[in-house]
Amino acid sequence: MARSRGRHRTLTSVAGSLALLVGTVLVGAGAPAQAQPPPTLRELAAAQGLHLGAAVAGPPTLADPTYREVLTREFSMGTSENDMKWGPIHPAPDTYAFANADAQAALLADNAMAMRGHNLAWHMQNPDWLTSGTWTRDEAIGLLEDHIDAVAGRYAGRIVEWDVVNEAVGLGDDPWPNPWSASIGYPDYLDVAFHRARLADPSAQLFYNDFGIELANPRADAVYDLVRGMVGRGVPIDGVGFQAHLSVDSCPTPTSCTDGLLTEMARYEALGLQVSITELDVAIPLPADADELARQADVYRQVVLACLWAPNCDTVVLWGVSDAHSWIPGFRPGWGAALLLDEQYQPKPAYDAVAALLADPPALPAPTTTVPASPTTVAPAAQVTPAFTG
Numbered sequence: 489m490a491r492s493r494g495r496h497r498t499l500t501s502v503a504g505s506l507a508l509l510v511g512t513v514l515v516g517a518g519a520p521a522q523a524q525p526p527p528t529l530r531e532l533a534a535a536q537g538l539h540l541g542a543a544v545a546g547p548p549t550l551a552d553p554t555y556r557e558v559l560t561r562e563f564s565m566g567t568s569e570n571d572m573k574w575g576p577i578h579p580a581p582d583t584y585a586f587a588n589a590d591a592q593a594a595l596l597a598d599n600a601m602a603m604r605g606h607n608l609a610w611h612m613q614n615p616d617w618l619t620s621g622t623w624t625r626d627e628a629i630g631l632l633e634d635h636i637d638a639v640a641g642r643y644a645g646r647i648v649e650w651d652v653v654n655e656a657v658g659l660g661d662d663p664w665p666n667p668w669s670a671s672i673g674y675p676d677y678l679d680v681a682f683h684r685a686r687l688a689d690p691s692a693q694l695f696y697n698d699f700g701i702e703l704a705n706p707r708a709d710a711v712y713d714l715v716r717g718m719v720g721r722g723v724p725i726d727g728v729g730f731q732a733h734l735s736v737d738s739c740p741t742p743t744s745c746t747d748g749l750l751t752e753m754a755r756y757e758a759l760g761l762q763v764s765i766t767e768l769d770v771a772i773p774l775p776a777d778a779d780e781l782a783r784q785a786d787v788y789r790q791v792v793l794a795c796l797w798a799p800n801c802d803t804v805v806l807w808g809v810s811d812a813h814s815w816i817p818g819f820r821p822g823w824g825a826a827l828l829l830d831e832q833y834q835p836k837p838a839y840d841a842v843a844a845l846l847a848d849p850p851a852l853p854a855p856t857t858t859v860p861a862s863p864t865t866v867a868p869a870a871q872v873t874p875a876f877t878g
Contacts, residue, residue, distance in 0.1 A: 526843075527843075527847070528561050528562050529562045529563070529828075529839070529842060529843060529846065530561065530562055530563055530564045532843055532846035532847055533564060533804075533846055534564060535846070536796060536846055536849065537802060538792075538795065538796065538802055538803070538804065538846070539564055539565040539602055539648075539802060539803040539804070539805075540562075540563055540564055540565065540804055540805075540806075541563050541564065541565030541566055541567060541601075541602070541604065541803065541804070541805035541806065542559060542562075542563045542565075542566060542567075542805065542806045542807075542808060542809045543566070543567050543568075543569035543767070543805065543806070543807045543808050543809075543813075544559065544566040544567060544568055544569060544592045544595075544596070544809075545569055545808075545809075545813055546568075546569070546570060546571045546576075546588040546591075546592070547588060547591070549813065550588075550591060550592065550595065554833065555809060555813075556595065558809055558810070558829070558833050559595075559809050560595070560599040560601065562809075562829075563601065563806075563809075564600075564601055564602060565596075565601055565602040565603065565604060565648070565803065565805060566592065566595075566596045566601055566602075566603055566604070567603070567604040567605075567606045567766070567767075567805050568588075568589050568592050568593075568603075568604075568605070568606055569606075569807070569808075570613065571588035571589045571592060572589050572605055572606055572607070572639065573606070573607060573610065573612075573613040573614075574609075574610070574613060574614045574615060574618065574635065575613040575614055575615045576588065576613070577589060577639060578615060578618075578635055578638075578639070579615050580615070580617060581617055584638055584639070586642060589643075593643060593646055597646065602648040603643075603646060603647055603648060604647065604648060604649045604650070604651065604764075604766070604803075604805065605639075605640065605643060605647040605649070605650040605651065605692065606650075606651045606654070606697070606766075607650075607651040607652070607653070607654040607697065608635070608636050608639065608640060608650065608651070608652050608653065608681055608685060609632065609652065609653045609654065609656075609666070609668055609677065609678075609681050610653075610654040610655060610666065611655060611664045611665060611666035612655075614666075614667060618631070618667055619667055623667070623671045624671070625671055625672055625673070627671075628667065628668065628671035628672045628677075629672055629680055632668060632672070632677065632680060632681060632684070633680065633684045636681060636684040636685050636688050637684065637687075637688050639688075640684075640685050640688035640689045640692070641688040641689065643689070644688060644689040644690075644691070644692070645689070645691055647689060647692045648692065648693065649692065649693045649694075649695050649726075649727065649729075649764060649803065650685055650689065650692045650693070650694055650695060651695050651696075651697040651729055651766065652678075652681050652682050652685045652694050652695060652696065652725075653677075653678050653681050653682070653696055653697070654697045654698070655697070655698050655699065656669070656674070656675070656678060656696070656698070656714065657698060657707065657710050657711050657714060659707070661710065663675070668681075675714060675717065675718070678696070678714075678718060678723070679718070679721060679723050682694055682718070682723045682724050682725055683723065683724060685724075686724040693726040693727055693762065694724055694725055694726050694727070695725070695726065695727045695728060695729045695762075695764065695766075696711075696714075696715055696718070696725060696727075696728050696729065697728070697729030697731065697766055697767075698711050698728075698729070698730075698731065699731040699733055699767075700731075701728075701730055701731075701752065702730045702731075702732050702734070702745075702748065702749055702752060702791075703738075703745065703748035703749070703752065704748060704751065704752065708752060711728070712752075712755055712756075715728055715756070715759065715761070716759060719759050719760070719761070725761065726761065726762055727756075727761050727762030727763060727764060727800075728756050728761055728762075728763055728764075729763075729764050729765075729766035729767075730749070730752070730763060730764070730765050730766065731766055731767040731768075731807075732765050732766070732767060732768040732769075732791060733767060733768075733769055733771075733807070734768070734769070734770045734771070734787055734791070735770060735771045735772070735787075735823075736770060736771070736772050736773075736780050736783040736784050736787060738770070738787055739786060739787045739790050742786065742790070743790070744790070745787060745790035745791060745794065746790040746791075746793050746794045746797070749790075749791065749794035749795075749798070750794050750797060750798055753794065753798040753800060753801055754798075756800065757798070757799060757800040761800065762800050762801070762802075763795075763798065763800055763801045764801065764802075764803035764804075764805070765791060765795055765801070765803065765804040765805060766803075766805050767805065767806075767807040768788075768791060768804060768805065768806050768807060769806060769807045769808065769814060769816060769826035769827055770784045770787045770788055770826055770838065771816045771820060771823040771824065771825075771826045772784055772823065772824065772825045772826065773822060773823055774817075774822055774823060774824050774825060776824075776825040781825075781836060781837045781838070782837055784825075784826075784836075784837070784838050785836070785837040785838040785840070785841035786841070787838075788828070788838040788841055788842050789838075789841045789842065789845050791804070792804055792842055792845055792846070793845060793849065793850070796845075796849050797852045806827055806828065807826075807827075808826075808827050809827070809829065809833075810827055810828075810829035810830065810831060810832075810833050811824060811825050811826065811827050811829065811830050811831045812831040812832075812833075813827075814826050814827055828842060
């Protein structure tokens with residue numbers, strides 16, 4: 489079931505935020521006004537009851553003092569970008585490598601930041617010993633359960649949301665090939681993983697995470713059907729992660745992405761599930777020009793607005809802190825500049841757009857979207873581009 493809202497979104501804090509944006513307060517009777525720094529994104533998001541996070545890099549980036557300062561100043565949540573995945577954290581059958589994930593967890597805890605766990609089963613970044621082995625069904629179940637016990641158990645009580653299974657659905661109607669679907673069966677391995685994760689960390693919210701499901705398309709329907717089946721079988725799932733790897737072309741009108749996201753989020757609300765935006769970035773063809781930066785800002789605004797308006801969304805995580813830490817250029821040559829801060833950590837128009845939205849969000853219009861009576865079938869092709877970072 490979905491967790492309680494707990495957001496307490498009111499506009500009572502907006503006046504204070506706007507005062508900080510203006511940047512002046514009186515320090516005493518007759519004293520001159522002193523300029524105050526504008527509020528950070530973290531402060532503005534907190535005033536709206538929103539977790540605003542970023543994917544957290546491992547060493548050596550994590551040791552960079554500028555990176556650490558910006559991460560902890562601007563964001564209230566972090567997701568280990570790579571260091572909790574099977575390959576990095578479980579490199580040999582009897583060996584776990586926790587040092588990097590431990591360092592990330594410690595930094596977040598020391599700065600009062602929430603943490604998302606990512607991930608416990610995926611088709612990529614698996615160790616060779618796992619993918620090259622031949623496992624019976626019972627052996628594979630044992631491997632998966634032991635791994636979840638070790639990893640989720642180690643961070644029990646420190647993780648707010650776990651991406652238990654990542655990208656189980658293929659680009660067609662078949663499951664994405666992975667060690668678990670091959671040896672345990674699909675969707676059986678998801679049931680095994682979620683039940684074990686609940687035992688390993690009863691306090692964490694358990695999520696299924698996937699790409700290309702933010703807006704209506706056949707793949708979004710396939711994921712919805714998978715999750716609906718899990719709910720029907722009593723699998724302990726609490727939410728669905730919308731990765732939201734988007735581009736400047738993803739929102740052709742000023743409301744298309746907000747409307748589309750609200751429709752998809754409403755489907756999961758009807759199942760009693762949360763939705764989190766888990767890996768948000770908005771890619772631009774390089775070199776980025778002023779028009780593309782403005783379009784990027786609008787996409788970010790629409791996505792964050794949808795989460796503000798949806799009763800079952802209170803988390804938005806960006807897939808990186810700045811453009812210097814983005815996966816996009818390596819995966820999509822000729823594209824990049826996908827985050828709110830540039831490679832020198834300077835705010836871009838998208839940063840300003842998100843800050844302005846959080847400082848003074850518009851009221852939710854009525855009526856809003858409704859839950860579709862039947863699966864939808866039409867979507868931009870850009871929404872089903874594989875996102876292999878996750």
